Amino acid sequence: MNWCIYLALKQLFPTGKKFSFFSIMSIIGVALGVMVLFVVQSVMNGFQHEIRQTIVSTQGEVRIDVNNNILYNADRLKDRPEVAALARYAYGVGMLEYNNRSIFPLIKGIDLENEIKVVELQKFIKEGSLQNFDNRSIILSSELASQIGATVGSSVEIYSPIMLKAFQTNEIILPKTLKIVATYETGYRQADENIAIMMLDTMQDLYGLGEGVHGISLKLKPNIRPEKFAFELNKDLTRPMHAASWQEINKDLLFVLKTEKTMMFFVLVFILLVAAFSITSSMTISVVRKTREIGLINALGGTIRQCGACFMIQGFIIGIAGSVIGVTVGALILRFRNDIISVFAKLCGIENFMLKFYSFANMPATYRLGDILTLVTFAISICCLAGMLPARKVAKIKPADALRNE
Amino acid sequence: MNDYIVELKNIQKKFENVLVLKDVNFGIRDRETISICGTSGAGKTTLINIIGLLELPTHGNIFWEDQNAIICNAKKISQMRGKIFGYIFQRCNLIPELNVIENILFPKRITSKISISDMEFARELLQRVHLGGFENRNVWTLSGGESQRVAVVRAMINRPRIVIADEPTGSLDEKSAHITMDMIVNLCREYGSSLLLITHNQLFAKKTQTSYILNNSELKPFDYAKSEQ
Numbered sequence: 164m165n166w167c168i169y170l171a172l173k174q175l176f177p178t179g180k181k182f183s184f185f186s187i188m189s190i191i192g193v194a195l196g197v198m199v200l201f202v203v204q205s206v207m208n209g210f211q212h213e214i215r216q217t218i219v220s221t222q223g224e225v226r227i228d229v230n231n232n233i234l235y236n237a238d239r240l241k242d243r244p245e246v247a248a249l250a251r252y253a254y255g256v257g258m259l260e261y262n263n264r265s266i267f268p269l270i271k272g273i274d275l276e277n278e279i280k281v282v283e284l285q286k287f288i289k290e291g292s293l294q295n296f297d298n299r300s301i302i303l304s305s306e307l308a309s310q311i312g313a314t315v316g317s318s319v320e321i322y323s324p325i326m327l328k329a330f331q332t333n334e335i336i337l338p339k340t341l342k343i344v345a346t347y348e349t350g351y352r353q354a355d356e357n358i359a360i361m362m363l364d365t366m367q368d369l370y371g372l373g374e375g376v377h378g379i380s381l382k383l384k385p386n387i388r389p390e391k392f393a394f395e396l397n398k399d400l401t402r403p404m405h406a407a408s409w410q411e412i413n414k415d416l417l418f419v420l421k422t423e424k425t426m427m428f429f430v431l432v433f434i435l436l437v438a439a440f441s442i443t444s445s446m447t448i449s450v451v452r453k454t455r456e457i458g459l460i461n462a463l464g465g466t467i468r469q470c471g472a473c474f475m476i477q478g479f480i481i482g483i484a485g486s487v488i489g490v491t492v493g494a495l496i497l498r499f500r501n502d503i504i505s506v507f508a509k510l511c512g513i514e515n516f517m518l519k520f521y522s523f524a525n526m527p528a529t530y531r532l533g534d535i536l537t538l539v540t541f542a543i544s545i546c547c548l549a550g551m552l553p554a555r556k557v558a559k560i561k562p563a564d565a566l567r568n569e
Numbered sequence: 570m571n572d573y574i575v576e577l578k579n580i581q582k583k584f585e586n587v588l589v590l591k592d593v594n595f596g597i598r599d600r601e602t603i604s605i606c607g608t609s610g611a612g613k614t615t616l617i618n619i620i621g622l623l624e625l626p627t628h629g630n631i632f633w634e635d636q637n638a639i640i641c642n643a644k645k646i647s648q649m650r651g652k653i654f655g656y657i658f659q660r661c662n663l664i665p666e667l668n669v670i671e672n673i674l675f676p677k678r679i680t681s682k683i684s685i686s687d688m689e690f691a692r693e694l695l696q697r698v699h700l701g702g703f704e705n706r707n708v709w710t711l712s713g714g715e716s717q718r719v720a721v722v723r724a725m726i727n728r729p730r731i732v733i734a735d736e737p738t739g740s741l742d743e744k745s746a747h748i749t750m751d752m753i754v755n756l757c758r759e760y761g762s763s764l765l766l767i768t769h770n771q772l773f774a775k776k777t778q779t780s781y782i783l784n785n786s787e788l789k790p791f792d793y794a795k796s797e798q
Contacts (some may be wrong), residue, residue: 166678170664177666179707459662462623463676464651464727466643563624566658567614 167469170460171476174449185445186481192438193485194492197542200431201493204534206500207424209527213350214420218409220283221349223250223380224389227396227406240379245387248280251376253366258322259359260338261311268307268359270321272366281382284347284360291315291345301341302360305348318342321361323369339369435542439549442481446474446553457557458565467562471554478550482543489542490535497528572598573632574653574730574763575620580629582615589615590626591786597731602757602764604774606791607783613767616783617733620765621654622646634730651680655724655732655762657753659739661716663708663723669695670704673723680727687726694722698752714745718752725756731763738773750776 175186227240240246253272258265275296278284285293289305296302301319313319320338329336341361349355367373383392389408396406410417450457457470496503504526573596580593589612597603597620607613618624622631622638631638633649641649655676663672673691677683695701698718708716717737724732734753738746750773757764766777774780775793782791 166675169678170666170675173664173666173671178668178671455660455662456664458623459656459658459664460679461647462621462650462654462656464647464679466647468643561624563615563618566618566623 166465167472168476171473171480174473175477175480185449189438189442189445189481190484190488192441193435193481193542193546194488196431196435196438197486197489197538198493198496199434200428200538201490201535202496202528203427203431204424204538205493205497205528205530206526207420207427208529208531208534211420211424212529213527214416215409217349218413218416220286222409222412223281224383225381225393225396225406225408226412227379227381227400227404229376229378229404240381245383245392246381247384248277248382250274250277250281250380251363251378252278252380253363253370253372253375253377255324255366255370255377257324257359257369258327259307259311259319260322261313261317261319264311266307266311266357268303268357270359270361270366270369272361272363272370274363278380281380287347287349289346289348291343293345295344296362298362298365299341300344300361302345302347303343304355304358305346306355307357307359308343308346313343315343315345321369325369325371339365341365432541435545438485439545442478442546442549443552446477446550447556450474450553450556454560454565457560458562458567461562462566467558467560470560471557474554474557475547475550478546478548479543481550482546485546486539486542490539494530497530500528501525574599574634576632577620578630578632580619580626580631582612582619582624583627588786590619590788593629593788595781595788597763597765599730600758600761600763601779602754602766602777603779603781604766604768604777605781605783605788606768606771606774611783612786613783614735616788617735617765617767621650621656621733623650648680651676652727653730655727655729657717657720657724657732657734657737659736661713661720663711663716663719665708667708668704669700669706669708669711669719672708672719673726676723676727691722691726694725694756695719697756698722714741714749717741717745717749721749721753721756725760725762728760729762731765732757733765733767735767736769737766738768738770746770746773 175183177183240249251274255270256267257270259268259270273284275284275293279293288302291302293302301321303313303319308314311319318340320340322338326336326338347355347360361369363376367375383389390410393406393408393411400406457467460470461467576596577593580590580595581588582590593616605613605616615624619626619631625639633653636649638646638649664675667675670688670691673695674683674687677687692701692704695703698721700715700718700722703711703715703719708719711719717740721737724734732753737753738749741749753766754764754776756762764777766773768774771793780791780793781788
């Protein structure tokens with residue numbers, strides 16, 4: 164083993180001592196920083212992943228806004244090798260009335276047979292079933308149902324904008340009465356807040372769309388990038404038709420999520436910086452304390468530069484040890500995160516808060532190898548830099564002065 | 570071409586206009602034992618620092634094994650220094666993070682790789698200084714005399730051509746000082762190393778073949794036998 168590495172290891176883990184206080188505290192400092200960053204990043208990744216999954220599950224991967232163009236032949240999309248499934252839909256605002264309570268939800272008309280191939284509607288059904296869903300029934304988001312006090316089995320009346328226009332000409336059109344067959348909840352506020360789902364035929368009748376639709380949702384085959392596919396598709400579409408990937412549709416939300424993660428990293432990185440500063444200060448004191456030793460090593464055949472390298476290697480070793488411990492402890496915390504949270508929630512009397520505020524029963528967490536590598540590289544680099552300052556101080560020592568040092 | 574291992578030619582050293590060494594011409598031959606005496610602050614330590622190129626002279630040349638060492642780069646100088654010289658200082662300067670055997674083998678680790686024969690040699694030397702069985706002792710548990718003997722063994726581990734001992738017994742009591750001094754002289758004789766001893770003690774200086782005195786920045790030969798007559 165190279166003597167610089169040997170001496171650096173011995174200075175961190177001296178022979179005859181169980182541990183060196185400086186080494187243990189430095190490694191713990193770095194490990195804490197790495198652990199906190201790793202846990203927070205993984206949880207942020209988990210939240211991002213859950214939200215992305217929910218978006219894709221409720222919206223499909225690509226949506227084509229055909230703008231009521233009934234001439235657009237959606238079936239020809241099926242021939243494209245990238246497309247796994249497609250479903251036509253229409254949407255619009257209507258008035259929904261139940262027990263003299265009126266609300267104005269966004270109503271989505273779906274082609275159920277194809278819709279369930281594109282989005283995971285079944286997964287989000289909270290009460291009732293999709294089996295009874297037909298032209299005389301409706302599905303409400305659970306929040307919408309609770310707003311008007313309706314439950315599965317209740318009948319609601321729907322007024323479309325066409326009916327309101329008819330009132331102006333004193334024409335009386337009776338509202339459409341539909342039975343609630345199910346309620347759903349996705350956990351994605353945008354989808355849960357104010358949406359009612361009915362059959363596409365019913366929607367086309369109510370809104371006078373004829374055979375027209377407003378858009379087509381697409382599910383792509385695995386490993387097909389939605390952004391790229393949407394870009395390619397737009398080359399074939401004539402305006403005002405437009406294809407957009409789920410990333411493009413939700414770009415503001417995704418930007419916020421990404422910014423949140425970056426900001427978290429930026430804020431928590433200060434833990435690592437504080438640890439690095441404490442390493443630098445301890446090592447600088449060590450350089451002063453070991454000045455004679457540095458002179459001696461020079462007399463024994465080592466160069467001053469190699470003595471400086473010893474301090475940098477110490478920083479490197481602290482960085483590696485701290486990173487390994489930090490990632491290991493972080494992984495253990497993430498492994499038992501739900502147990503830890505439930506104990507914490509019980510102690511604070513806030514059980515089920517995850518479900519209440521985030522619609523996730525368990526805290527999501529996703530490790531990404533890229534994130535871990537970035538974090539570990541960052542931590543090791545910071546520790547090497549922390550060792551570089553004392554190393555520079557060593558480089559300025561004159562061997563003869565060091566040997567005279569008392 | 571001469572038979573000097575180390576030769577100093579016209580060495581001059583100044584510290585901020587204070588002349589410490591003036592035209593020093595000096596050499597150490599193979600297996601020669603030399604002592605240098607002088608009052609405190611006379612420049613003895615500066616001289617041995619210059620001999621080992623731990624400090625550069627203001628003027629003059631230093632030859633190590635017929636090579637002008639001053640023109641060599643720092644790495645080459647360090648490598649040669651590790652092989653040619655073994656140092657013993659007044660303070661033993663053992664590395665506290667290493668135990669006895671690790672301290673002894675450390676110079677070997679710097680200059681080359683440690684082999685089993687090096688381990689055996691270290692144990693043999695420890696036996697010679699009456700520290701057999703101390704291999705795994707932590708250095709902070711040793712007495713001053715024991716620590717200095719470990720430092721003596723460390724200086725010998727590379728089988729240096731020259732052992733430079735800078736007041737090696739300065740921090741020891743008289744009895745320990747004599748024992749340690751005898752050990753240094755005997756080990757150098759036995760393993761074929763030259764000895765350059767810096768000392769205040771005339772008794773120790775008499776143990777060497779040649780003596781010098783450093784006075785008024787000048788290094789002059791000194792004959793104790795003549796001075797006693």
